[in-house]
Amino acid sequence: MEENKKGLNISVKSFITAIAVIFALMVATYLLTLFVPGGEYARVEDENGNLVIDTLGGFTQVQGGIPFWKWLLSPILVLGASGNGALIAVIAFLLVIGGIFNALDKCGIIKYMLDKLTYKFGAARYKLLAIIVLFFMALGSMVGSFEECVPLVPIVVALAVRLGWDVFTGIGMSLLAAGCGFAAGVCNPFTVGVAQQLAGLPMFSGAWFRVIAFVLIYALLTAFLIFHAKKVEKPIEEQSGESGFVRDEKADKASAWFVGILGVGIATVLCSGFVPALQDYTMIVVAVTFLVAGVVSTLVSGMTAKDLGKTAWAGVTSIFPAVLMILMASSIKYTMEEAKILDTLLHAVVGAAETMPKWVVVLFIYLIVLVMNFFIASGSAKAFMLIPLIMPVAQVFGISPQLCIMAFAFGDGFSHVFYPTNPVLLISLGLVDVSYGKWVKWSWKFQALNLLLTSLILMLGFAIGF
Numbered sequence: 116m117e118e119n120k121k122g123l124n125i126s127v128k129s130f131i132t133a134i135a136v137i138f139a140l141m142v143a144t145y146l147l148t149l150f151v152p153g154g155e156y157a158r159v160e161d162e163n164g165n166l167v168i169d170t171l172g173g174f175t176q177v178q179g180g181i182p183f184w185k186w187l188l189s190p191i192l193v194l195g196a197s198g199n200g201a202l203i204a205v206i207a208f209l210l211v212i213g214g215i216f217n218a219l220d221k222c223g224i225i226k227y228m229l230d231k232l233t234y235k236f237g238a239a240r241y242k243l244l245a246i247i248v249l250f251f252m253a254l255g256s257m258v259g260s261f262e263e264c265v266p267l268v269p270i271v272v273a274l275a276v277r278l279g280w281d282v283f284t285g286i287g288m289s290l291l292a293a294g295c296g297f298a299a300g301v302c303n304p305f306t307v308g309v310a311q312q313l314a315g316l317p318m319f320s321g322a323w324f325r326v327i328a329f330v331l332i333y334a335l336l337t338a339f340l341i342f343h344a345k346k347v348e349k350p351i352e353e354q355s356g357e358s359g360f361v362r363d364e365k366a367d368k369a370s371a372w373f374v375g376i377l378g379v380g381i382a383t384v385l386c387s388g389f390v391p392a393l394q395d396y397t398m399i400v401v402a403v404t405f406l407v408a409g410v411v412s413t414l415v416s417g418m419t420a421k422d423l424g425k426t427a428w429a430g431v432t433s434i435f436p437a438v439l440m441i442l443m444a445s446s447i448k449y450t451m452e453e454a455k456i457l458d459t460l461l462h463a464v465v466g467a468a469e470t471m472p473k474w475v476v477v478l479f480i481y482l483i484v485l486v487m488n489f490f491i492a493s494g495s496a497k498a499f500m501l502i503p504l505i506m507p508v509a510q511v512f513g514i515s516p517q518l519c520i521m522a523f524a525f526g527d528g529f530s531h532v533f534y535p536t537n538p539v540l541l542i543s544l545g546l547v548d549v550s551y552g553k554w555v556k557w558s559w560k561f562q563a564l565n566l567l568l569t570s571l572i573l574m575l576g577f578a579i580g581f
Contacts, residue, residue: 209265251289468480
Protein backbone atom coordinates (compact mmCIF):
# COMPACT_ATOMS: atom_id res chain seq x y z
CA MET A 116 0.00 0.00 0.00
CA GLU A 117 1.70 3.16 -1.15
CA GLU A 118 0.57 5.41 1.70
CA ASN A 119 -2.83 5.83 0.06
CA LYS A 120 -1.50 8.01 -2.74
CA LYS A 121 -4.27 6.78 -4.98
CA GLY A 122 -7.14 6.81 -2.48
CA LEU A 123 -9.34 3.77 -2.06
CA ASN A 124 -8.70 1.99 -5.34
CA ILE A 125 -9.43 -1.74 -5.45
CA SER A 126 -6.22 -3.24 -6.84
CA VAL A 127 -6.63 -5.26 -10.04
CA LYS A 128 -4.77 -8.29 -8.67
CA SER A 129 -6.78 -8.40 -5.44
CA PHE A 130 -10.02 -7.91 -7.36
CA ILE A 131 -9.31 -10.73 -9.83
CA THR A 132 -8.28 -13.10 -7.01
CA ALA A 133 -11.42 -12.33 -5.00
CA ILE A 134 -13.73 -12.63 -8.01
CA ALA A 135 -12.16 -15.98 -8.96
CA VAL A 136 -12.59 -17.36 -5.43
CA ILE A 137 -16.20 -16.20 -5.16
CA PHE A 138 -17.12 -17.47 -8.63
CA ALA A 139 -15.66 -20.90 -7.78
CA LEU A 140 -17.86 -20.94 -4.66
CA MET A 141 -20.87 -19.91 -6.73
CA VAL A 142 -20.26 -22.83 -9.11
CA ALA A 143 -19.78 -25.26 -6.19
CA THR A 144 -23.04 -24.04 -4.66
CA TYR A 145 -24.91 -24.57 -7.93
CA LEU A 146 -23.51 -28.10 -8.23
CA LEU A 147 -24.68 -28.74 -4.67
CA THR A 148 -28.23 -27.82 -5.64
CA LEU A 149 -28.19 -30.63 -8.24
CA PHE A 150 -27.57 -33.33 -5.62
CA VAL A 151 -29.06 -32.09 -2.33
CA PRO A 152 -32.86 -32.53 -2.08
CA GLY A 153 -35.03 -29.57 -1.18
CA GLY A 154 -36.45 -29.23 2.29
CA GLU A 155 -37.68 -26.63 4.75
CA TYR A 156 -38.53 -26.12 8.38
CA ALA A 157 -41.90 -24.76 9.43
CA ARG A 158 -41.57 -21.14 10.51
CA VAL A 159 -43.67 -18.86 12.67
CA GLU A 160 -43.54 -15.16 13.56
CA ASP A 161 -42.30 -14.21 17.01
CA GLU A 162 -43.68 -11.28 19.02
CA ASN A 163 -41.39 -8.88 17.11
CA GLY A 164 -42.52 -10.07 13.69
CA ASN A 165 -39.36 -12.07 12.96
CA LEU A 166 -39.62 -15.48 11.28
CA VAL A 167 -38.17 -18.23 13.48
CA ILE A 168 -38.10 -22.00 13.06
CA ASP A 169 -41.03 -23.78 14.66
CA THR A 170 -39.50 -26.90 16.20
CA LEU A 171 -42.97 -28.41 16.70
CA GLY A 172 -43.76 -27.99 13.00
CA GLY A 173 -40.73 -30.05 12.05
CA PHE A 174 -38.87 -30.48 8.79
CA THR A 175 -40.43 -31.57 5.50
CA GLN A 176 -38.98 -32.37 2.09
CA VAL A 177 -40.07 -30.12 -0.77
CA GLN A 178 -39.31 -29.65 -4.43
CA GLY A 179 -35.81 -28.15 -4.72
CA GLY A 180 -33.46 -26.95 -7.42
CA ILE A 181 -32.88 -23.65 -9.19
CA PRO A 182 -32.96 -22.91 -12.95
CA PHE A 183 -29.54 -22.32 -14.49
CA TRP A 184 -30.54 -18.86 -15.75
CA LYS A 185 -31.60 -17.85 -12.26
CA TRP A 186 -28.28 -18.96 -10.80
CA LEU A 187 -26.44 -17.07 -13.55
CA LEU A 188 -28.36 -13.87 -12.76
CA SER A 189 -28.31 -14.41 -8.98
CA PRO A 190 -25.85 -11.51 -8.27
CA ILE A 191 -28.51 -9.18 -9.74
CA LEU A 192 -31.63 -10.98 -8.50
CA VAL A 193 -30.32 -10.93 -4.94
CA LEU A 194 -31.04 -7.19 -4.82
CA GLY A 195 -34.76 -7.89 -5.09
CA ALA A 196 -34.82 -10.76 -2.62
CA SER A 197 -36.79 -10.44 0.60
CA GLY A 198 -34.83 -9.04 3.54
CA ASN A 199 -31.92 -7.71 1.49
CA GLY A 200 -32.38 -4.06 2.43
CA ALA A 201 -29.23 -4.42 4.54
CA LEU A 202 -27.30 -5.46 1.42
CA ILE A 203 -28.30 -2.27 -0.39
CA ALA A 204 -27.40 -0.26 2.73
CA VAL A 205 -23.90 -1.79 2.81
CA ILE A 206 -23.35 -0.90 -0.86
CA ALA A 207 -24.47 2.71 -0.32
CA PHE A 208 -22.32 2.90 2.82
CA LEU A 209 -19.19 1.82 0.95
CA LEU A 210 -19.79 4.22 -1.94
CA VAL A 211 -19.98 7.11 0.54
CA ILE A 212 -16.74 5.97 2.16
CA GLY A 213 -14.99 5.67 -1.21
CA GLY A 214 -15.96 9.19 -2.27
CA ILE A 215 -15.10 10.97 0.96
CA PHE A 216 -11.89 9.04 1.62
CA ASN A 217 -10.58 9.99 -1.83
CA ALA A 218 -11.31 13.67 -1.13
CA LEU A 219 -9.55 13.48 2.26
CA ASP A 220 -6.59 11.83 0.60
CA LYS A 221 -6.29 14.37 -2.22
CA CYS A 222 -6.41 17.40 0.08
CA GLY A 223 -3.67 15.94 2.29
CA ILE A 224 -5.62 15.62 5.55
CA ILE A 225 -4.99 11.86 5.86
CA LYS A 226 -1.23 12.27 5.30
CA TYR A 227 -1.05 15.15 7.78
CA MET A 228 -2.87 13.21 10.51
CA LEU A 229 -0.64 10.17 9.96
CA ASP A 230 2.51 12.32 10.14
CA LYS A 231 1.26 13.88 13.35
CA LEU A 232 0.43 10.54 14.98
CA THR A 233 3.77 9.06 13.94
CA TYR A 234 5.66 12.02 15.37
CA LYS A 235 3.69 11.96 18.63
CA PHE A 236 3.51 8.21 19.34
CA GLY A 237 6.44 6.75 17.41
CA ALA A 238 8.47 6.23 20.58
CA ALA A 239 5.65 4.21 22.17
CA ARG A 240 4.36 2.45 19.08
CA TYR A 241 3.71 -0.92 20.74
CA LYS A 242 1.60 0.69 23.44
CA LEU A 243 -0.32 2.44 20.69
CA LEU A 244 -0.81 -0.91 18.94
CA ALA A 245 -2.30 -2.43 22.10
CA ILE A 246 -4.63 0.57 22.58
CA ILE A 247 -5.88 0.49 18.98
CA VAL A 248 -6.55 -3.26 19.18
CA LEU A 249 -8.51 -2.72 22.42
CA PHE A 250 -10.51 0.10 20.81
CA PHE A 251 -11.57 -2.00 17.79
CA MET A 252 -12.30 -5.08 19.91
CA ALA A 253 -14.44 -2.96 22.23
CA LEU A 254 -16.38 -1.54 19.25
CA GLY A 255 -17.11 -5.07 18.06
CA SER A 256 -17.89 -6.54 21.46
CA MET A 257 -19.89 -3.75 23.08
CA VAL A 258 -21.99 -2.44 20.18
CA GLY A 259 -21.57 -5.04 17.43
CA SER A 260 -19.63 -2.82 15.02
CA PHE A 261 -18.00 -4.59 12.08
CA GLU A 262 -19.05 -3.12 8.73
CA GLU A 263 -18.87 0.31 10.38
CA CYS A 264 -15.11 -0.14 10.90
CA VAL A 265 -14.34 -0.29 7.15
CA PRO A 266 -13.58 3.46 6.74
CA LEU A 267 -10.99 3.22 9.52
CA VAL A 268 -9.14 0.17 8.14
CA PRO A 269 -7.12 2.00 5.42
CA ILE A 270 -6.21 4.72 7.93
CA VAL A 271 -4.94 2.22 10.52
CA VAL A 272 -3.06 0.28 7.81
CA ALA A 273 -1.37 3.47 6.61
CA LEU A 274 -0.51 4.32 10.23
CA ALA A 275 0.99 0.86 10.78
CA VAL A 276 3.20 1.29 7.70
CA ARG A 277 4.29 4.73 8.93
CA LEU A 278 5.18 3.23 12.30
CA GLY A 279 7.57 0.79 10.63
CA TRP A 280 5.34 -2.27 10.39
CA ASP A 281 3.44 -3.74 7.43
CA VAL A 282 -0.04 -3.90 5.94
CA PHE A 283 -0.93 -7.13 7.78
CA THR A 284 -0.19 -5.53 11.14
CA GLY A 285 -2.58 -2.72 10.27
CA ILE A 286 -5.38 -5.06 9.19
CA GLY A 287 -4.84 -7.08 12.37
CA MET A 288 -5.05 -3.94 14.52
CA SER A 289 -8.33 -2.89 12.93
CA LEU A 290 -10.51 -5.38 11.03
CA LEU A 291 -9.22 -8.54 12.74
CA ALA A 292 -9.59 -6.88 16.14
CA ALA A 293 -13.16 -5.80 15.32
CA GLY A 294 -14.00 -9.36 14.28
CA CYS A 295 -12.53 -10.81 17.47
CA GLY A 296 -14.45 -8.33 19.61
CA PHE A 297 -17.65 -9.06 17.68
CA ALA A 298 -17.21 -12.78 18.42
CA ALA A 299 -16.39 -12.27 22.12
CA GLY A 300 -19.78 -10.55 22.21
CA VAL A 301 -19.80 -9.13 25.74
CA CYS A 302 -22.79 -6.92 24.86
CA ASN A 303 -23.11 -7.54 21.12
CA PRO A 304 -26.77 -6.78 20.33
CA PHE A 305 -26.71 -8.55 16.94
CA THR A 306 -25.53 -11.96 18.15
CA VAL A 307 -25.70 -12.36 21.95
CA GLY A 308 -28.60 -9.92 22.37
CA VAL A 309 -30.83 -11.45 19.67
CA ALA A 310 -29.89 -15.04 20.62
CA GLN A 311 -30.64 -14.49 24.32
CA GLN A 312 -34.03 -12.99 23.52
CA LEU A 313 -34.88 -15.98 21.31
CA ALA A 314 -33.74 -18.33 24.10
CA GLY A 315 -35.84 -16.51 26.69
CA LEU A 316 -32.83 -15.23 28.68
CA PRO A 317 -32.35 -11.71 30.09
CA MET A 318 -30.52 -9.61 27.50
CA PHE A 319 -26.72 -9.60 28.06
CA SER A 320 -26.99 -11.86 31.11
CA GLY A 321 -23.93 -14.02 31.87
CA ALA A 322 -21.62 -11.21 30.71
CA TRP A 323 -18.99 -12.00 33.38
CA PHE A 324 -17.82 -15.12 31.57
CA ARG A 325 -17.82 -13.37 28.20
CA VAL A 326 -15.64 -10.63 29.73
CA ILE A 327 -13.12 -13.31 30.71
CA ALA A 328 -13.23 -14.64 27.15
CA PHE A 329 -12.75 -11.09 25.81
CA VAL A 330 -9.63 -10.57 27.94
CA LEU A 331 -8.10 -13.91 26.88
CA ILE A 332 -8.81 -13.31 23.17
CA TYR A 333 -7.44 -9.75 23.44
CA ALA A 334 -4.25 -11.07 25.03
CA LEU A 335 -3.82 -13.67 22.27
CA LEU A 336 -4.43 -11.19 19.43
CA THR A 337 -2.17 -8.50 20.90
CA ALA A 338 0.64 -11.00 21.50
CA PHE A 339 0.25 -12.36 17.96
CA LEU A 340 0.41 -8.88 16.41
CA ILE A 341 3.35 -7.72 18.51
CA PHE A 342 5.25 -10.91 17.66
CA HIS A 343 4.64 -10.30 13.94
CA ALA A 344 5.34 -6.56 14.16
CA LYS A 345 8.71 -7.14 15.81
CA LYS A 346 9.66 -9.51 12.96
CA VAL A 347 8.94 -6.93 10.26
CA GLU A 348 9.64 -3.66 12.09
CA LYS A 349 11.80 -0.96 10.54
CA PRO A 350 13.02 2.36 11.96
CA ILE A 351 10.24 4.92 11.69
CA GLU A 352 12.44 7.47 9.92
CA GLU A 353 13.36 4.91 7.25
CA GLN A 354 9.72 4.09 6.68
CA SER A 355 8.34 7.63 6.54
CA GLY A 356 11.34 9.38 5.05
CA GLU A 357 10.95 12.20 7.60
CA SER A 358 12.90 13.02 10.74
CA GLY A 359 10.50 15.67 12.01
CA PHE A 360 7.00 17.12 11.80
CA VAL A 361 6.03 20.62 10.68
CA ARG A 362 2.73 21.93 12.04
CA ASP A 363 0.24 23.51 9.64
CA GLU A 364 -2.47 25.69 11.18
CA LYS A 365 -5.02 25.11 8.39
CA ALA A 366 -4.38 21.35 8.35
CA ASP A 367 -4.66 21.27 12.17
CA LYS A 368 -8.03 23.00 11.97
CA ALA A 369 -9.28 20.64 9.22
CA SER A 370 -8.07 17.59 11.16
CA ALA A 371 -9.80 18.82 14.33
CA TRP A 372 -13.10 19.17 12.45
CA PHE A 373 -12.75 15.69 10.96
CA VAL A 374 -11.87 13.97 14.25
CA GLY A 375 -14.49 15.94 16.19
CA ILE A 376 -17.41 15.17 13.87
CA LEU A 377 -16.39 11.53 13.38
CA GLY A 378 -16.00 11.26 17.16
CA VAL A 379 -19.65 12.28 17.58
CA GLY A 380 -20.62 9.45 15.23
CA ILE A 381 -18.53 6.89 17.11
CA ALA A 382 -19.96 8.10 20.43
CA THR A 383 -23.47 7.67 19.01
CA VAL A 384 -22.61 4.11 17.93
CA LEU A 385 -21.29 3.38 21.43
CA CYS A 386 -24.56 4.71 22.90
CA SER A 387 -26.47 2.20 20.77
CA GLY A 388 -25.35 -0.46 23.24
CA PHE A 389 -27.63 1.21 25.80
CA VAL A 390 -30.28 2.64 23.45
CA PRO A 391 -31.82 -0.27 21.47
CA ALA A 392 -33.65 2.13 19.13
CA LEU A 393 -30.27 3.17 17.67
CA GLN A 394 -29.08 -0.37 16.90
CA ASP A 395 -30.71 -0.57 13.47
CA TYR A 396 -29.16 2.72 12.36
CA THR A 397 -25.50 2.45 13.35
CA MET A 398 -24.31 2.01 9.76
CA ILE A 399 -26.35 5.04 8.67
CA VAL A 400 -24.94 7.08 11.58
CA VAL A 401 -21.35 6.21 10.63
CA ALA A 402 -21.98 6.90 6.92
CA VAL A 403 -23.59 10.30 7.59
CA THR A 404 -20.99 11.43 10.11
CA PHE A 405 -18.13 10.30 7.85
CA LEU A 406 -19.75 12.21 4.97
CA VAL A 407 -20.24 15.39 7.02
CA ALA A 408 -16.76 15.12 8.60
CA GLY A 409 -15.17 14.65 5.19
CA VAL A 410 -17.02 17.51 3.48
CA VAL A 411 -16.43 20.01 6.31
CA SER A 412 -12.75 19.16 6.84
CA THR A 413 -11.84 19.19 3.13
CA LEU A 414 -13.50 22.60 2.67
CA VAL A 415 -11.73 23.93 5.77
CA SER A 416 -8.42 22.66 4.36
CA GLY A 417 -8.88 24.92 1.32
CA MET A 418 -10.33 22.53 -1.27
CA THR A 419 -13.03 24.12 -3.42
CA ALA A 420 -16.53 22.68 -3.63
CA LYS A 421 -15.97 21.92 -7.33
CA ASP A 422 -12.75 19.97 -6.65
CA LEU A 423 -14.44 18.19 -3.76
CA GLY A 424 -17.22 17.00 -6.07
CA LYS A 425 -14.75 15.75 -8.71
CA THR A 426 -12.49 13.89 -6.29
CA ALA A 427 -15.45 12.41 -4.39
CA TRP A 428 -16.97 11.06 -7.62
CA ALA A 429 -13.60 9.57 -8.62
CA GLY A 430 -13.57 7.82 -5.24
CA VAL A 431 -17.09 6.50 -5.71
CA THR A 432 -16.22 5.00 -9.12
CA SER A 433 -13.11 3.35 -7.65
CA ILE A 434 -15.38 1.41 -5.26
CA PHE A 435 -17.61 -0.02 -8.02
CA PRO A 436 -15.58 -3.27 -8.26
CA ALA A 437 -16.35 -3.85 -4.58
CA VAL A 438 -20.07 -3.72 -5.36
CA LEU A 439 -19.66 -6.65 -7.77
CA MET A 440 -17.82 -8.62 -5.07
CA ILE A 441 -20.63 -7.95 -2.58
CA LEU A 442 -23.35 -9.05 -5.00
CA MET A 443 -21.51 -12.23 -6.02
CA ALA A 444 -20.79 -13.20 -2.40
CA SER A 445 -24.43 -12.54 -1.41
CA SER A 446 -25.70 -14.63 -4.32
CA ILE A 447 -24.40 -17.84 -2.69
CA LYS A 448 -26.94 -17.66 0.13
CA TYR A 449 -29.61 -16.58 -2.38
CA THR A 450 -28.95 -19.66 -4.54
CA MET A 451 -29.21 -22.02 -1.56
CA GLU A 452 -32.45 -20.45 -0.37
CA GLU A 453 -34.02 -20.47 -3.82
CA ALA A 454 -33.04 -24.13 -4.30
CA LYS A 455 -34.34 -24.87 -0.77
CA ILE A 456 -31.22 -26.78 0.26
CA LEU A 457 -30.13 -24.56 3.17
CA ASP A 458 -32.66 -26.06 5.59
CA THR A 459 -31.84 -29.57 4.29
CA LEU A 460 -28.15 -29.16 5.15
CA LEU A 461 -29.03 -27.62 8.50
CA HIS A 462 -31.37 -30.51 9.32
CA ALA A 463 -28.61 -33.01 8.54
CA VAL A 464 -25.96 -31.40 10.76
CA VAL A 465 -28.30 -30.80 13.70
CA GLY A 466 -29.47 -34.43 13.50
CA ALA A 467 -25.86 -35.60 13.74
CA ALA A 468 -25.60 -34.15 17.27
CA GLU A 469 -28.03 -36.70 18.69
CA THR A 470 -25.40 -39.45 19.00
CA MET A 471 -22.62 -37.34 20.56
CA PRO A 472 -21.34 -37.02 24.15
CA LYS A 473 -22.37 -33.84 26.02
CA TRP A 474 -19.01 -32.08 25.86
CA VAL A 475 -18.69 -32.82 22.13
CA VAL A 476 -22.14 -31.33 21.48
CA VAL A 477 -20.93 -27.94 22.79
CA LEU A 478 -18.08 -27.94 20.28
CA PHE A 479 -20.41 -29.29 17.59
CA ILE A 480 -22.73 -26.29 18.07
CA TYR A 481 -19.64 -24.08 17.58
CA LEU A 482 -18.91 -26.02 14.37
CA ILE A 483 -22.49 -25.75 13.07
CA VAL A 484 -22.41 -21.97 13.36
CA LEU A 485 -18.94 -21.81 11.78
CA VAL A 486 -20.26 -23.75 8.77
CA MET A 487 -23.44 -21.68 8.45
CA ASN A 488 -21.44 -18.45 8.72
CA PHE A 489 -19.81 -19.36 5.41
CA PHE A 490 -23.19 -18.92 3.72
CA ILE A 491 -24.93 -16.36 5.96
CA ALA A 492 -22.80 -13.45 7.20
CA SER A 493 -25.52 -11.74 9.25
CA GLY A 494 -25.33 -12.70 12.91
CA SER A 495 -28.96 -11.84 13.68
CA ALA A 496 -30.19 -13.77 10.61
CA LYS A 497 -28.28 -16.85 11.78
CA ALA A 498 -29.70 -16.42 15.27
CA PHE A 499 -33.28 -16.54 13.98
CA MET A 500 -32.39 -19.63 11.93
CA LEU A 501 -30.26 -21.59 14.40
CA ILE A 502 -31.21 -20.73 17.98
CA PRO A 503 -34.68 -22.41 17.78
CA LEU A 504 -32.88 -25.59 16.61
CA ILE A 505 -29.88 -25.42 18.95
CA MET A 506 -31.82 -24.83 22.17
CA PRO A 507 -33.90 -28.05 22.05
CA VAL A 508 -30.70 -30.04 21.37
CA ALA A 509 -29.04 -28.31 24.34
CA GLN A 510 -31.98 -29.15 26.60
CA VAL A 511 -31.83 -32.84 25.65
CA PHE A 512 -28.14 -32.98 26.62
CA GLY A 513 -28.48 -30.76 29.70
CA ILE A 514 -26.25 -27.99 28.26
CA SER A 515 -26.96 -24.49 29.57
CA PRO A 516 -28.49 -21.93 27.16
CA GLN A 517 -25.79 -19.40 28.12
CA LEU A 518 -23.00 -21.71 26.97
CA CYS A 519 -24.84 -22.44 23.71
CA ILE A 520 -25.14 -18.71 23.03
CA MET A 521 -21.43 -18.24 23.69
CA ALA A 522 -20.68 -21.06 21.22
CA PHE A 523 -23.03 -19.35 18.76
CA ALA A 524 -21.26 -15.98 19.16
CA PHE A 525 -17.82 -17.59 18.71
CA GLY A 526 -18.95 -19.43 15.58
CA ASP A 527 -20.46 -16.29 14.09
CA GLY A 528 -17.70 -13.75 14.65
CA PHE A 529 -14.17 -15.02 14.11
CA SER A 530 -14.76 -16.42 10.64
CA HIS A 531 -16.04 -13.04 9.42
CA VAL A 532 -12.37 -12.14 8.95
CA PHE A 533 -11.45 -15.43 7.27
CA TYR A 534 -14.23 -16.57 4.91
CA PRO A 535 -14.16 -15.33 1.28
CA THR A 536 -17.95 -15.07 1.34
CA ASN A 537 -17.83 -12.14 3.75
CA PRO A 538 -17.97 -8.97 1.63
CA VAL A 539 -16.54 -6.72 4.35
CA LEU A 540 -13.34 -8.79 4.46
CA LEU A 541 -12.96 -8.84 0.68
CA ILE A 542 -13.57 -5.11 0.38
CA SER A 543 -11.16 -4.25 3.18
CA LEU A 544 -8.44 -6.44 1.63
CA GLY A 545 -9.04 -4.83 -1.75
CA LEU A 546 -8.81 -1.33 -0.32
CA VAL A 547 -5.35 -2.00 1.13
CA ASP A 548 -4.09 -4.04 -1.84
CA VAL A 549 -3.85 -7.46 -0.16
CA SER A 550 -4.99 -10.59 -2.00
CA TYR A 551 -7.26 -13.06 -0.23
CA GLY A 552 -4.62 -15.79 -0.61
CA LYS A 553 -1.98 -13.71 1.16
CA TRP A 554 -4.42 -12.89 3.94
CA VAL A 555 -5.20 -16.57 4.53
CA LYS A 556 -1.48 -17.41 4.52
CA TRP A 557 -0.83 -14.73 7.14
CA SER A 558 -3.89 -15.12 9.38
CA TRP A 559 -4.48 -18.89 9.50
CA LYS A 560 -2.05 -19.37 12.40
CA PHE A 561 -3.95 -16.87 14.52
CA GLN A 562 -7.27 -18.45 13.52
CA ALA A 563 -5.95 -21.91 14.52
CA LEU A 564 -4.65 -20.64 17.89
CA ASN A 565 -7.89 -18.77 18.48
CA LEU A 566 -9.99 -21.83 17.61
CA LEU A 567 -8.04 -23.81 20.20
CA LEU A 568 -8.36 -21.05 22.82
CA THR A 569 -12.10 -20.55 22.32
CA SER A 570 -12.73 -24.31 22.35
CA LEU A 571 -10.94 -24.49 25.71
CA ILE A 572 -13.03 -21.56 26.96
CA LEU A 573 -16.20 -23.44 26.00
CA MET A 574 -14.91 -26.57 27.74
CA LEU A 575 -14.17 -24.48 30.85
CA GLY A 576 -17.71 -23.09 30.72
CA PHE A 577 -19.08 -26.63 30.44
CA ALA A 578 -16.94 -27.80 33.37
CA ILE A 579 -18.07 -25.01 35.73
CA GLY A 580 -21.72 -25.18 34.62
CA PHE A 581 -21.86 -21.75 33.00
